[in-house]
Amino acid sequence: MRSRPILIVSGEPNSIFLEIFFKALKTKKIKSPLILIGSENILKKQMKKLNFKKKIRLLDKKNFYNKMLDNNSINLININFNQNKAFEKISSKSNSYIKRSFQTAFEILKTNKIKKFINGPISKKNFLKKKYLGITEYISSNFSINKTCMLIYSKDLSVSPITTHLPIKLVTKNINKKKIIENIKLINGFYEVNFGIKPKIAVLGLNPHCESIHAYNEDEVILKPIIKKLKKYYTISGPYPADTIFMKNIRKKFDVIIGMYHDQVLTPIKTLFEYDAINITLGLPFIRISPDHGPNEKMMGKNKSNPLSLIRAIKFLDKH
Numbered sequence: 669m670r671s672r673p674i675l676i677v678s679g680e681p682n683s684i685f686l687e688i689f690f691k692a693l694k695t696k697k698i699k700s701p702l703i704l705i706g707s708e709n710i711l712k713k714q715m716k717k718l719n720f721k722k723k724i725r726l727l728d729k730k731n732f733y734n735k736m737l738d739n740n741s742i743n744l745i746n747i748n749f750n751q752n753k754a755f756e757k758i759s760s761k762s763n764s765y766i767k768r769s770f771q772t773a774f775e776i777l778k779t780n781k782i783k784k785f786i787n788g789p790i791s792k793k794n795f796l797k798k799k800y801l802g803i804t805e806y807i808s809s810n811f812s813i814n815k816t817c818m819l820i821y822s823k824d825l826s827v828s829p830i831t832t833h834l835p836i837k838l839v840t841k842n843i844n845k846k847k848i849i850e851n852i853k854l855i856n857g858f859y860e861v862n863f864g865i866k867p868k869i870a871v872l873g874l875n876p877h878c879e880s881i882h883a884y885n886e887d888e889v890i891l892k893p894i895i896k897k898l899k900k901y902y903t904i905s906g907p908y909p910a911d912t913i914f915m916k917n918i919r920k921k922f923d924v925i926i927g928m929y930h931d932q933v934l935t936p937i938k939t940l941f942e943y944d945a946i947n948i949t950l951g952l953p954f955i956r957i958s959p960d961h962g963p964n965e966k967m968m969g970k971n972k973s974n975p976l977s978l979i980r981a982i983k984f985l986d987k988h
Contacts (some may be wrong), residue, residue, distance in 0.1 A: 687968075829928070868924070
């Protein structure tokens with residue numbers, strides 16, 4: 669049986685994404701055909717700049733489904749974008765192009781013929797303009813999905829923040845029982861479907877040492893009752909202090925560590941595994957993965973960027 673294609677939106681044209689995409693293409697044993705949505709103009713300019721050679725096969729977004737696809741060429745759905753140089757300074761100039769790229773992907777995903785999706789990085793400041801917390805919320809809104817969960821997945825340990833790209837002063841107001849329960853259900857379901865296991869889940873406290881000098885302590889009022897209730901259905905424990913959970917002899921006991929805010933769990937996971945992790949959005953009607961890095965404007969055109977996160981994303985989708 670033919671492997672189903674992986675749809676890839678290249679994202680911000682002035683980024684390191686195409687560089688790591690070119691490097692990923694050199695990886696052997698990618699079974700799934702990769703279909704890139706992006707600019708032929710940018711693709712050719714960056715191929716030349718980065719000294720990468722490969723044929724480009726142009727596809728029509730409406731009738732490529734029955735074609736025999738492989739990765740001997742770059743399968744491209746072209747989205748027009750005019751730029752004179754291979755790389756320029758990131759600005760809002762590319763917003764229309766990025767939006768058209770995503771809308772093309774959404775049209776294809778809504779046919780249910782492709783269930784595997786990777787998106788390259790975008791500039792949140794320029795593209796989202798504070799309308800959405802992040803690209804996860806942007807994608808979810810286009811599918812009318814309200815219940816999603818960010819999982820930074822690595823085979824040795826994964827993490828998930830209850831709140832994502834929120835200013836720290838807003839975190840406490842957005843921690844509630846409903847959201848925590850929804851996320852735990854999504855995470856447990858993901859592991860059961862893809863790996864056939866009930867994951868061992870640790871929940872972190874919000875406050876240092878899970879203690880508070882205030883009368884209202886979220887760890888006592890919100891987290892402890894939820895964890896006690898969910899122990900009947902899931903392999904879950906906590907709340908744990910965030911300052912010790914990532915020590916080697918403690919973290920090895922768990923498959924997933926759930927934090928209350930973004931940097932509480934993303935900082936340690938990136939310190940431990942660097943690029944050997946991928947960002948999976950749970951709750952969508954397809955598997956969406958984003959390599960765990962941004963546009964990285966400072967590294968554009970240098971051909972020194974590490975492709976490991978994208979390679980991990982492709983290999984994960986190759987198996988699932």
